[in-house]
Amino acid sequence: MLDYGKGNQAAFRALYARHKGPLYRYVCRQLGTKYHSKAQELFQEVWLRVIDNRTRYKVEAKFSTWLYRIAHNLLVDEHRKLTARGEHLSLVDDEQHEGNYLTLASNQTHQENTLHNDYLQKAIKHCVELLVPQQREAFLLRHEAGFEPAQVCNIVEAKPETVKTRLRYAMSQLRECLERKAGATELGGERQV
Amino acid sequence: MSKQFNDEEIIKLYQQGNDELPPKALDDAILAHASDAISKDQPVIIKPNRWWHYSGIAAAMVAIAVFAPWQYYQEPDFESELKSVESIDKPALPQAKKTAKREPQVEMMELLADDVQLEKIEVTGSRVERVAPEQKAPSVLAPPLEIQNSKGIELRSEFNVVLAKLEENDKNGAEQALIQLLEAKPDLHDMIPEPLEGLYQTLLKNGKLTKPK
Incomplete structure (x- = not known):
């Protein structure tokens, strides 16, 4: 620079x-x-x-x-x-719009693994979008940009404990979101991301 | 039962296929802006207008070209003036010494000639006066001598014939010449030179010559 x-x-x-x-x-x-x-x-x-x-x-x-x-x-x-x-994304709104996203047919047994992986990749990105903005920001700075927690603190001007809490909650939310989506596919029917 | 995901699996899943990039148009726009910003930052080198430098140099060269030959022309004159002053100075003092040994008539004529030269030098420049101030002494003394000598020279020229005959021991010839001269010019009775004073008195006693009243 x-x-x-x-x-x-x-x-x-x-x-x-x-x-x-x-x-x-x-x-x-x-x-x-x-x-x-x-x-x-x-x-x-x-x-x-x-x-x-x-x-x-x-x-x-x-x-x-x-x-x-x-x-x-x-x-x-x-x-x-x-x-x-009043246009900000809310979890409720996004949950309501989930049906508008990519739909995959569950009866396509061939290429099942590949499709399942693609589905999960799209699902995790969708789950990230559903996070609370502060948690999403902490997650993205940590795992997308590759910053250490201390650097994340500097960028978002927050205390280390706050950043750690946001990261922990973000991972928890993502896990729940993914498990919910993965469970939905295993139950059969259309996969909705 | 739904699959359980740990943190590492979630992160790995997120990073897989995460290769979205900005569109090419956006890249180009940003890079163009960066390039423009740098080009605007480049200092525009304005060459200082140095016309007055060059014109000043040219004027100086013209002045040198014009006045340098003038100076060369002046220098020989200055030197010749100095030489002329030196040439006058040097013989002036020996001449003054020589005059003491010579006859008064010759001495007066030479001094008169010297005075004429010195007056010319004094007119040409005051520098000459400063160079040889001692030369002013004869020029100051010259006027009374000049007056006396001029009259003396004229008188002597009148009595030259008489003096010449007297020197040749032709006393009769000298007497006749003096009588004729004084008869022709009675004013010379009061201006008889010393060498002829004795002859003049003799002629008056003899009655050959009478002094006009």
Whole structure:
């Protein structure tokens, strides 16, 4: 980042190539599939802020921490806007919309394992979207971006105990969600993600 | 009975096939913005307008080209003036010494000539006066001598014939010449030079010559 601040365009390309995937997924997961276009807009806004603040960047923390902190702040603002408009995703609403998602036929015995795995992958992503925003953010920062719990604390500006609790609750929610979906498939009928 | 999932399985399941990337258009837009921002940051090197430097140098060169030959032209004159002053200075003092040994008539003529030269030098520049201030002494003394000498020279030229005959011991010739001269120019009765004073008195006593009233 310091190199880019001094005018090295290649340094920015390297940074962008390294962080664009995890950050994009983090932003998209945080806003959910319903707001995919908004997530892309927010992702671009994060990088524009990085570019605009290139000369003010100081080596006080890792670049990735700084990057995700910008993203975190923008997401918090966006959540507030959505909450004010009453459009924010709620667990109840999402549970009601589950039927609109991908449906798989349970009687397709061939390719059962592959399909089952694909189903579980889609199911876990859907379960992540159903998490409470703070728990989802902690989970994504820990397991999507690969931050240590201490770094997550810095990004979300929360105490370590709070982050640990959010992570623990997030895992618990995901487990319950997955077991519920997996149990539904084993009972037969249509698989609904 | 539903399958039980532990934390590792959940995380592994989440990370499998998790390869979503931003669309190419978004990548291009962000990279273009980054490139534009850098290009805007590049300092625009404005070459300072140095026309006045070059014009100043040109003016200096013109001034040198114009005035340098003038200086070369002036230098020989200055040197020649100095030489002329030196050439005048050097013989001036020996000449002053020599004059003491020569006859008064010759001495007066030479001093007169020296005064003429010194006056010319004084007119050409005050520098000469500063270089040889001692040379002003004869020029200051010159006017009274000049007045006396000019009259003396004229008188002597009038009495030259008489003096020449007297030097040749032709006393009669000298007497006749003096009588003729004084008859022709009675004003010369009061201006008889010393060498002819004795002859003049003799002629007056003899009655050959009468002094006009």
